[in-house]
Amino acid sequence: MKRIRITPAWYFSDETGNQLDPKLFGLLEAVHRHGKLTRAAEDIGVSYRHAWNLLNKWGEFFGIALVDLERGKGAQLSPLGEKLLWAEQRVIARLGPQLESLGSELNLAIQQTLEGVKPVLRLYATHGYAVELLPTYLDELRVDLQYCSSREALSALHRGACDLAGFHLPRGKVGERVIGDYRDLLKPRSYRVIRFITRRQGLMVAPGNPLGIEGLSDLAKGQVRFINRQVGSGTRALLDGLLEEEGLATRRIRGYELEEYTHSAVAAYVAAGMAEVGFGVEAAARRFGLDFLPLALEDYLLVGHRRSLTEPKLKSLCEVLAGEAFQAAVDALPGYSPDRCGEVEKIEVLFNGP
Template sequence: MSYKFKARLSSEWVLEKPSGTLLSLSEVLRLLAAVDATGHISGACKACGLSYRHAWGLLRNAEKEFEAPLIETSRRQGSKLTTFGQHLIWANRRLDARLMPTLESMASELQEELERLYPESTQRLRLHASHGFAVEGLMQLANGMDMSPLELRYRTAIEALASLDRAECDLAGFQVPVGEFERPILKRYAQWFDPDRHRLIHLAVRNTGMFVKPDNPKGITSVAALNNQDVRFVNRQIGSSTRFLVGLMLEQLKIDTAKVLGFDSSEFTHMAIAAHIASGMADVGIGVETAAWRCGLAFIPLVKERYFFAVHRDTLDTPNMQRLLDLMNGDQYQAYVAQLVGYDASHMGQVQTLEEAFGADFVASLGR
């Protein structure tokens, strides 16, 4: 049975005045982002579906509350955000990037609870994975089509593989770098793999590297730059595979993580890392190329990563899993991933054994 609703959760900025009056900033922030994108008020009004008069009223009221101008206008150059206005929208983007995985996971849980209230509720595939653009697109397509929806929980790779081992999910997402760092990462995952029980579904190959401002003011060219005390780094959360990879790279260069300014910081998504740098709160971070491109940052390639879903072998022939594989191998999803900057969808949807993916020596090392 399919349902005519989808549970969604969203964040909202609200200013509380001393009188207790609440002022929502959602419309103002959306308008500012549109001005930043279009370069003029009229284009922003059209993009937001607002009248010219209403838009100016929103801006003037917000400027009054903040006691600061938000936009600058001129007849020749159109409109642009003031420094204050620019900081507002980047703060909003950082918050969205931080909160989005949590809110999406909670919305998925709420959707599941609501559907259980119906007597004809259907079995859902449970996906546990770290946030990524290909995963995000898969969720949107799967839940927007006439198929059993995906239930998503954003987890680190280790958490996802542990969930699969406990039968708490049906698919566990994880990434493995190509090259010299592959074995240390696989060793970290090894306890959760069983070559007899598990199969892998290849999702994509993605470029991972360093994000810096477009003009690269600190002249950053490699991970070695993190050893400089005037370079501010923003890291991924504890337990994430990206954070572990950064640690391996620093260890290879004999750089003490305690000397990296910002190594102990934590962000939960690639977009949060990119927004952190674009807003001037850090000089460099590491993530997927797509995020750098979307935030207008320069990208310095470091490694290519293969992204997989681990599944139990006996679930591959179930109707729900077959529908998901059909979607992954279909033109619509293939085209979606192909247009993601830094992603290669050439082998998407291929089912592999652990030996086919990582070699006989790795399987032998598992001792099972």
């Protein structure tokens, strides 16, 4: 089945109309990953000569080399090359969820026009690496996946705008406080919980942890620059709860007021050297080559109406979640595990524990 995928593209141009080749970004990323121009060229499917010419052309465009090549030492990005690469990664990470939601809407509209109206699973959920996998494994089921905050997802379920709401709930004392914020949107008589995954959250730091960050208390050190998640996100609520437990005032954290909107965007911010530490999931840290200090476990859950669980589309979802293929894909994500994935529970479990 053909799908629309929306990705951002960059265009630099000078006064003569020369435009930057988007393939350059793939080459820069491959050089950063492999440290060899030969491997990088092979990785993006071009010849060594073409890669060399691409770097020379755009080095002249900017007036400074993008990659430093030294015989016997391979290749590494110049300071400008790093700036370009991480800027592109931040843009993709920041816009990714919105573009995926828009792509989901377009795909759904096209498929229904071509094939007639078929049952659709409407899922509103916080963005995450495991949720990203679902459309691939639910290819026999039409999925309208819209990314939003936990409260927005539950509010959408409350007003009948979706079939399922996805949100994450920390374990422990912080989780007990967080679930209280959602109590007004959770109906024990009407709703049921579908178990999904468990994931680790913690601090993302540069490779080798050069500042020796060991925990949240180190965020209050003057030389440490922090990048935060946005107000209203579940990750921000988790961080604030952990800071409260340790008695740490947010005003002491340099950069606490600076916000990014996805785990990947936080990781890209740290990888670019714009901050020394961020807070998010382990999978984002590993994807950007960062070290990770685990601080909390949280359950990612799906909530829907009890009566809807007998519908074929919800049954299909639970079968996929309980299947080996999907659970193996989740297991492959660093810090993720398919904890009782696909099992159905009463809402009361969230308030009282298992």
